[in-house]
Amino acid sequence: MRIVGWTGYAWALGATAACTVAGLAMRGRFDLVNIAMVYLLAVVIVALAYSRGPAIVATVLAVATFDWLFVPPQGAFTVEDAQYLLTFAIILAVGLIISRLKRNVRVQARAQAKLEAAAQTERMRSTLLASISHDLRTPLAVMTGASSTLAERGERLSAEEREALARSIYEQAREMSERVAKLLQMTRLEVGGIALERDWASLAEIAAAVLSRLRERLTGHRVVLELAEDLPLVRVDAALIDQVLANLLENAARYTPPGTVVRVRARREAQELVVSVEDFGPGLPPGDIERVFAKFEHGAAEARGGGMGLGLAICRAIVGLHGGRIWAEKLPLGGSAFRFTVPLDEPPAPPSEPALA
Amino acid sequence: MSTILLVEDDPDIRRFLRSTLAAEGYRVVESPTASRGAIDAGTHKPDLAIVDLALPDYDGRELIREIRKWSSMPIVVLSARHQERTKIEALDAGADDYITKPFGVGELLARVRAALRHAARSPAGEMLVLGPAQVDLQKRRVWRDGAEVRLTPIEFRLLAHLAKHLGMVVTHRQLLAEVWGPSYVEQTHYLRIYMKQLRDKLEADPMRPRHFLTETGIGYRLVMDEET
Numbered sequence: 001m002r003i004v005g006w007t008g009y010a011w012a013l014g015a016t017a018a019c020t021v022a023g024l025a026m027r028g029r030f031d032l033v034n035i036a037m038v039y040l041l042a043v044v045i046v047a048l049a050y051s052r053g054p055a056i057v058a059t060v061l062a063v064a065t066f067d068w069l070f071v072p073p074q075g076a077f078t079v080e081d082a083q084y085l086l087t088f089a090i091i092l093a094v095g096l097i098i099s100r101l102k103r104n105v106r107v108q109a110r111a112q113a114k115l116e117a118a119a120q121t122e123r124m125r126s127t128l129l130a131s132i133s134h135d136l137r138t139p140l141a142v143m144t145g146a147s148s149t150l151a152e153r154g155e156r157l158s159a160e161e162r163e164a165l166a167r168s169i170y171e172q173a174r175e176m177s178e179r180v181a182k183l184l185q186m187t188r189l190e191v192g193g194i195a196l197e198r199d200w201a202s203l204a205e206i207a208a209a210v211l212s213r214l215r216e217r218l219t220g221h222r223v224v225l226e227l228a229e230d231l232p233l234v235r236v237d238a239a240l241i242d243q244v245l246a247n248l249l250e251n252a253a254r255y256t257p258p259g260t261v262v263r264v265r266a267r268r269e270a271q272e273l274v275v276s277v278e279d280f281g282p283g284l285p286p287g288d289i290e291r292v293f294a295k296f297e298h299g300a301a302e303a304r305g306g307g308m309g310l311g312l313a314i315c316r317a318i319v320g321l322h323g324g325r326i327w328a329e330k331l332p333l334g335g336s337a338f339r340f341t342v343p344l345d346e347p348p349a350p351p352s353e354p355a356l357a
Numbered sequence: 358m359s360t361i362l363l364v365e366d367d368p369d370i371r372r373f374l375r376s377t378l379a380a381e382g383y384r385v386v387e388s389p390t391a392s393r394g395a396i397d398a399g400t401h402k403p404d405l406a407i408v409d410l411a412l413p414d415y416d417g418r419e420l421i422r423e424i425r426k427w428s429s430m431p432i433v434v435l436s437a438r439h440q441e442r443t444k445i446e447a448l449d450a451g452a453d454d455y456i457t458k459p460f461g462v463g464e465l466l467a468r469v470r471a472a473l474r475h476a477a478r479s480p481a482g483e484m485l486v487l488g489p490a491q492v493d494l495q496k497r498r499v500w501r502d503g504a505e506v507r508l509t510p511i512e513f514r515l516l517a518h519l520a521k522h523l524g525m526v527v528t529h530r531q532l533l534a535e536v537w538g539p540s541y542v543e544q545t546h547y548l549r550i551y552m553k554q555l556r557d558k559l560e561a562d563p564m565r566p567r568h569f570l571t572e573t574g575i576g577y578r579l580v581m582d583e584e585t
Contacts, residue, residue: 173459177459197441197442199545199574201549208565208566208571209573225565233546238573238574239573350550351551
């Protein structure tokens with residue numbers, strides 16, 4: 001702030017000095033009025049480029065130098081011809097008017113930007129609310145209905161019916177808690193409330209843990225693991241990278257037909273690790289591929305119990321925190337690939353142990 | 358009949374845990390606060406404690422430390438999601454296992470049974486069967502498909518320490534301190550390297566381990582067979 005201010009004043013001084021040089025060169029060949037114009041130009045430029053302070057300083061300097069050096073009697077601040085007082089007044093007025101106009105424009109631009117940001121937040125909020133009310137209310141309705149039936153009419157139902165109702169409550173509740181967890185996670189990532197707990201981790205271990213946890217959800221698919229044998233360790237927050245892989249695999253399970261192959265691959269490429277989840281489903285929606293990473297962006301299979309469209313947005317935020325990239329590709333033979341990178345660090349010194357006795 | 362101490366402040370969670378555990382034949386002692394839990398742990402001499410980490414009077418981790426001063430009863434903690442740090446601290450304070458809310462009853466009962474089994478086991482006295490591999494902890498010998506497998510001293514120490522807590526979670530810090538020494542607790546990559554070696558030597562499919570399990574961001578767990 002202060003530095004910007006001082007450069008303005010420096011420019012005011014510099015511009016006046018430049019005019020003076022030009023004016024001295026013009027003296028004798030041009031009317032005084034034209035020299036006054038040169039000073040006026042300097043004042044206008046300073047007023048346009050900087051705030052009011054430098055504009056006033058430039059005006060005062062311009063008037064003073066013009067008076068001292070050019071207006072007779074030269075070398076004094078007295079003025080013989082009263083018309084030059086008008087010249088001074090006009091230079092001063094122009095400087096002030098322009099700096100004022102400039103300020104108005106700036107204030108308006110700022111207000112405009114604020115309005116746009118507010119509109120954007122508002123749009124986000126209404127999408128969020130629409131999403132929440134649809135994705136959370138439906139399971140809540142099922143749970144309320146099914147549980148009240150059990151509580152109030154339970155004795156009139158057969159054991160099978162009771163079990164079916166209880167099971168649907170259980171499933172809806174589980175699904176809902178997944179959704180709430182994703183919403184919270186997205187919010188946490190957005191407000192920057194997540195500090196990475198980086199540690200040396202093995203991607204093979206993370207992948208195995210995710211696959212075992214998602215075993216039930218992936219039963220319909222054939223999961224193929226293709227991990228390079230000598231994958232280097234990565235310095236990551238393993239719990240978060242676990243989430244990225246889990247979200248990608250959940251999507252593959254959700255958006256591709258049962259019986260198809262889902263392939264998890266990881267390999268080293270220069271100074272990064274590239275991890276891919278490839279599927280052989282219907283492929284990405286037409287249009288901008290990047291859009292799938294936006295919040296609340298659903299895939300086509302929403303009707304089959306899709307999520308809230310937060311999974312990929314969460315992935316992107318987590319990968320970004322790690323300094324990596326994430327993107328989607330259409331595969332040449334159909335299907336799609338989601339890939340992300342994790343930068344590789346200098347590997348740590350390995351433990352030393354004497355060879356087998 | 359085993360007695361289970363349930364330290365949990367939420368009455369609704371206590372209610373469903375009580376009916377589930379009672380239906381399985383356990384005797385349940387309920388404590389709504391940590392201080393009450395500390396007293397009940399002394400007077401009722403439970404076989405296992407289930408401890409919620411967020412208690413109204415003081416932290417569940419503190420309670421675990423107190424119980425650990427005089428008892429080795431298995432302790433299973435209940436924790437919220439995305440709180441790896443809290444879970445690790447509870448495990449380092451002496452808890453044996455954790456379960457993340459919300460959880461299904463099947464998952465909870467599996468943890469309880471595994472913890473009770475772990476407590477009843479005579480230390481190091483038996484043969485471990487890990488899929489294709491057998492381990493004799495006393496004689497320090499390991500076989501796979503009938504043929505003897507040579508483990509390095511560190512590999513064996515790691516295996517033995519995991520076996521000491523069979524079925525339970527052991528944190529990175531605990532493993533590093535036990536196997537390499539207290540000044541190595543930050544060297545997590547040692548564990549990654551040695552776990553891979555153990556899996557390569559003893560798992561049927563090292564890429565999809567069934568015995569040397571990873572608790573991502575927390576530690577490892579050795580299980581005999583698909584313990585349910």
